[in-house]
Amino acid sequence: MTSPTNAKLVVLAGPSGVGKGTVVRRLRELHPDVYVSVSVTTRPPRPGEVEGRDYFFISADRFDSLIESDGLLEWALVHGVHRYGTPAEPVCEQLEAGHSVLVEIDLAGARQVRAARPDAVTVFLEPPSIDELIRRLVGRATESQEEVDRRLLTARREMASRSEFDHVIRNIDVDQAARELAAILGLD
Numbered sequence: 001m002t003s004p005t006n007a008k009l010v011v012l013a014g015p016s017g018v019g020k021g022t023v024v025r026r027l028r029e030l031h032p033d034v035y036v037s038v039s040v041t042t043r044p045p046r047p048g049e050v051e052g053r054d055y056f057f058i059s060a061d062r063f064d065s066l067i068e069s070d071g072l073l074e075w076a077l078v079h080g081v082h083r084y085g086t087p088a089e090p091v092c093e094q095l096e097a098g099h100s101v102l103v104e105i106d107l108a109g110a111r112q113v114r115a116a117r118p119d120a121v122t123v124f125l126e127p128p129s130i131d132e133l134i135r136r137l138v139g140r141a142t143e144s145q146e147e148v149d150r151r152l153l154t155a156r157r158e159m160a161s162r163s164e165f166d167h168v169i170r171n172i173d174v175d176q177a178a179r180e181l182a183a184i185l186g187l188d
């Protein structure tokens, strides 16, 4: 898989609740043509999530088939519960067509992409503080207390990995963070 043009593969990672989804939504408002990969997941949809927009919600058997057929650029068991993966084909197609691609994934996935595609540009989105991260995760109110605790445990490990990334964006203000991400994607 090569990208003959200036098309970039940009990986956005960061702890659960830091605001990755929120920043990517703002990026899409600013740059409606940006291509954002849609992951597959074995997690059930949350209220309001739309198939094919937020995720492709698939069965564990289907996920196994995608792994076996090399259909995923990367995949991971995230927070020890559900599997998530990046479908390889649409990413390759976009890059070959000269379009930059943004993938929003966890730390394990970011490491796999970096190994498979050393030309990928990695971005870590960090919170202003751990207390603010907790406020955001709890305030979102989409997870049980048990799940919040699990995500915070993972978050502490992920925060320690920030120096592995090519860029670090501190998500204080959503608009500012989205503009910094756009600049990395070469959209400004």
Ligand SMILES: Nc1ncnc2c1ncn2[C@@H]1O[C@H](COP(=O)(O)OP(=O)(O)OP(=O)(O)O)[C@@H](O)[C@H]1O
Binding pocket: 014, 015, 016, 017, 018, 019, 020, 021, 022, 023, 136, 137, 139, 140, 171, 172, 173, 174
């Ligand atoms: N800059 C910000 N200031 C204040 N609140 C924010 C900011 N960015 C995001 N939030 C809020 O934080 C919460 C978590 O954001 P979001 O769901 O985008 O996180 P995430 O990193 O995508 O999480 P996950 O990895 O679990 O999917 C949301 O309620 C969102 O509105």
Ligand SMILES: Nc1nc2c(ncn2[C@@H]2O[C@H](COP(=O)(O)O)[C@@H](O)[C@H]2O)c(=O)[nH]1
Binding pocket: 013, 014, 015, 016, 020, 039, 040, 043, 074, 075, 076, 078, 084, 085, 086, 104, 105, 106, 107, 108, 109, 110
């Ligand atoms: N390795 C991958 N991680 C992914 C992918 N898609 C999303 N994610 C990460 O999962 C967590 C949890 O997401 P949620 O929607 O259940 O809150 C989040 O941190 C995402 O970054 C993927 O394709 N591969």
